[in-house]
Amino acid sequence: MSTKPKIPTIWDIPREELFAPGHRMCQGCGAAILMRHITKALGKDAIIVEATGCVEVTTTVYPQTAWKHPWLHIAFENAAAGASGVEAAIKALKRKGVIPKDKKVKVVAIGGDGGTFDIGLQALSGMLERGHNVLYIVYDNEAYMNTGIQRSGATPYKAWTTTTPVGKVWRGEWRPKKDIMGIVLAHRVPYAATVNPAYITDLYMKVRKAVEIEGPTFIHAFSPCTPGWRIDPALTVTVARLAVQTGVWINYEVENGEFRVTTPVSRRKPVRDYLKLQGRFRHLTEEEIAEIQRMVDEEVERINRLVGKTVIGPVVK
Amino acid sequence: MTAQLPGWKSLPPGAVITRPGSTVEYKTHDWRTLRPVIDQERCIRCRLCWLYCPEGTIIELDKPYTTKAGRKYTRTYEINYDYCKGCGICAQECPAKAIKMIEEVR
Ligand SMILES: Cc1ncc(C[n+]2csc(CCOP(=O)(O)OP(=O)(O)O)c2C)c(N)n1
Ligand code: SF4
Ligand code: SF4
Ligand code: SF4
Ligand SMILES: [Mg+2]
Numbered sequence: 001m002s003t004k005p006k007i008p009t010i011w012d013i014p015r016e017e018l019f020a021p022g023h024r025m026c027q028g029c030g031a032a033i034l035m036r037h038i039t040k041a042l043g044k045d046a047i048i049v050e051a052t053g054c055v056e057v058t059t060t061v062y063p064q065t066a067w068k069h070p071w072l073h074i075a076f077e078n079a080a081a082g083a084s085g086v087e088a089a090i091k092a093l094k095r096k097g098v099i100p101k102d103k104k105v106k107v108v109a110i111g112g113d114g115g116t117f118d119i120g121l122q123a124l125s126g127m128l129e130r131g132h133n134v135l136y137i138v139y140d141n142e143a144y145m146n147t148g149i150q151r152s153g154a155t156p157y158k159a160w161t162t163t164t165p166v167g168k169v170w171r172g173e174w175r176p177k178k179d180i181m182g183i184v185l186a187h188r189v190p191y192a193a194t195v196n197p198a199y200i201t202d203l204y205m206k207v208r209k210a211v212e213i214e215g216p217t218f219i220h221a222f223s224p225c226t227p228g229w230r231i232d233p234a235l236t237v238t239v240a241r242l243a244v245q246t247g248v249w250i251n252y253e254v255e256n257g258e259f260r261v262t263t264p265v266s267r268r269k270p271v272r273d274y275l276k277l278q279g280r281f282r283h284l285t286e287e288e289i290a291e292i293q294r295m296v297d298e299e300v301e302r303i304n305r306l307v308g309k310t311v312i313g314p315v316v317k
Numbered sequence: 318m319t320a321q322l323p324g325w326k327s328l329p330p331g332a333v334i335t336r337p338g339s340t341v342e343y344k345t346h347d348w349r350t351l352r353p354v355i356d357q358e359r360c361i362r363c364r365l366c367w368l369y370c371p372e373g374t375i376i377e378l379d380k381p382y383t384t385k386a387g388r389k390y391t392r393t394y395e396i397n398y399d400y401c402k403g404c405g406i407c408a409q410e411c412p413a414k415a416i417k418m419i420e421e422v423r
Contacts, residue, residue: 010364021372021400022340027348028404032371062332064339200368234405234418237369 008201008208014040023066024058028233030224030240031055031139033197038110038137038221039069041207046106047086048072051079051120053112054146054225055139074109077119080127083109083134106211109136113154114144117178128187128216135210135217138180141225149228153178156248157295158288160280161228171283176295184218185254192218193253193262198241202251202262209253222249230279242274247300247312259306267316271296345372349403351418353396357382359415362390366407366416374400375407 018039025032031054042048047070050056056073059066074082087107093099109127111120116138127134143161144150151161155173160166164173184192191213195203203221210217222243224236231239243249244263248271251263271293275281284292293315300312329335355366367375380393396407408416 010368013368015377017373019373020338020340021374021397022343022345023372024343024345025371027371027402028406029371033369036371036373037368059340060334061340061343063334064336064342065334066338066340068337197369232405234409236371236404237406237410 008204010201013037013200013204016040018042018044018068019059020066020068022064024061025054026226026233028226028231028236029054030197030222030236031141033200033236034139034195034203034221034223035059037197037200037203038207039067041204042069042106042108042211044069045104046108046211047090049074049079049083049086049107049109051109051111051115052076052146053115053144054141055110055112057146076115078123079109079111079115079120080123080134080136083107083136084127084130084132087132087134107132107134108211109134111136111138112145113138113140113142113180114150114152116140117153117180121183124184125187128184128189128218132216133214135207135219137207137219137221139221139223140180141223141228142177143225143228145225145228154180157292158281158284160230160283166283171288172280181218181220181254184220187216188257189218190215191253191255192220194220194222194249194251196222196240196244196249196251196263197224198237198244199251199263206253206262209255213255228280230282231277235277239274239277242269242277245269246271246274247296248274250300250303250312252303261303261307261311264311266313268300268313270315270317344399345402346399347423349398349401349421351403351405352398352421353401353403353405353407353416353418355394355396356415356417357393358384359413360394360411361413361415362392362394363412364394365410365412367394369406369410370401371404371406372400372402374398 019036049072142154149161150163156177158172160172193206224239226233246269252261374397376395378393382390382393408418
């Protein structure tokens with residue numbers, strides 16, 4: 001059974017900031033927008049466990065922190081393991097009567113795509129398998145950005161990175177993006193969702209849900225990166241919105257196996273509109289763009305089949 | 318003047334940072350080459366610039382404003398220029414075109 005909370009409006013987002021300015025994320029960083037609203041949606045009773053990556057290094061330059069939550073730095077590969085430990089400790093402290101039994105505290109792990117799709121995958125799988133009451137959030141900027149734009153399992157097909165360069169032989173990344181949601185859902189978790197910083201009310205609702213639901217929950221967040229994607233900082237939200245309007249990114253949630261697209265798109269824009277704003281796709285030929293369009297069409301078709309009707313429509317020029 | 322740095326014995330063990338939100342001490346305004354300026358006459362108080370600012374440096378105030386045409390608002394959006402990095406997202410997203418990016422002169 002799915003819970004149907006009231007869909008929040010822009011006016012439901014709390015005014016109070018739980019993520020301080022003065023952090024060193026780049027001008028126009030998509031992850032900064034995500035963190036502001038994720039922390040608002042979490043509310044105060046949460047403990048954050050963060051894998052290293054851009055968000056970690058830019059928010060906790062010693063001796064200062066942008067975080068207002070209890071926050072724990074964890075190595076690159078084990079945010080999920082660290083979060084599992086914190087959750088187990090809370091349970092033990094409740095059992096011993098140190099913390100009131102009815103006190104609700106959500107443990108939240110945050111990691112980048114490298115820390116989640118690649119090096120932290122085993123820790124994540126263990127956390128999901130053991131059934132910890134932890135919300136895991138991956139902000140996916142589609143490469144190892146903090147260390148200089150190296151490709152990850154999340155890098156999309158044909159994207160330029162410093163380790164998938166563009167030349168006579170190589171045309172950027174040659175492998176398709178790893179289906180992390182598929183991997184997570186294979187663990188039969190009670191809740192998993194995708195979010196996008198251009199759609200904040202949708203994000204807010206999903207983070208609230210993922211906090212309330214007992215057990216391991218997962219959120220996959222689209223996270224435009226200005227230097228890594230070679231985009232104009234003013235266009236971060238525009239690019240994020242275009243990802244949804246072109247079907248490159250689909251906002252959906254899976255609650256107890258029930259699949260629901262939360263941002264239907266009746267008329268899709270061509271993927272070209274999304275690709276052309278980004279320097280990482282500058283090298284693409286007409287044929288290569290057509291190939292990416294076909295890949296997106298196939299994924300849209302798969303999603304529509306899952307839902308049982310057309311929630312993402314055809315491309316209309 | 319050299320700052321008096323604390324010795325290692327006076328630091329909390331494990332490099333624990335005990336002051337939540339303390340990056341506010343670090344102003345990021347000098348990253349900015351363009352400065353967003355809100356035209357309060359044009360602003361329709363839609364909240365979008367506040368929503369999308371990556372720095373959270375657009376402040377929502379319960380400060381009434383009446384336009385020259387007599388339109389009354391209960392809220393005002395103002396930019397705290399201490400942290401604005403000049404990304405231009407607010408100007409790009411503003412549906413009323415009420416935000417202009419002007420050259421920063423220091
Ligand atoms: C075991 C280990 N290998 C390598 C590193 C160096 N390192 C720190 S962050 C990072 C990349 C992080 O990529 P991602 O998780 O995608 O986060 P992003 O920086 O893109 O936000 C790397 C390689 C490390 N800290 N630990
Ligand atoms: S490199 Fe990208 S993800 Fe990292 S802080 Fe800069 S914009 Fe954000
Ligand atoms: S220019 Fe960027 S940082 Fe400055 S107020 Fe606008 S959105 Fe915020
Ligand atoms: S986006 Fe524009 S119209 Fe909306 S509140 Fe900001 S300045 Fe006003
Ligand atoms: Mg990354």
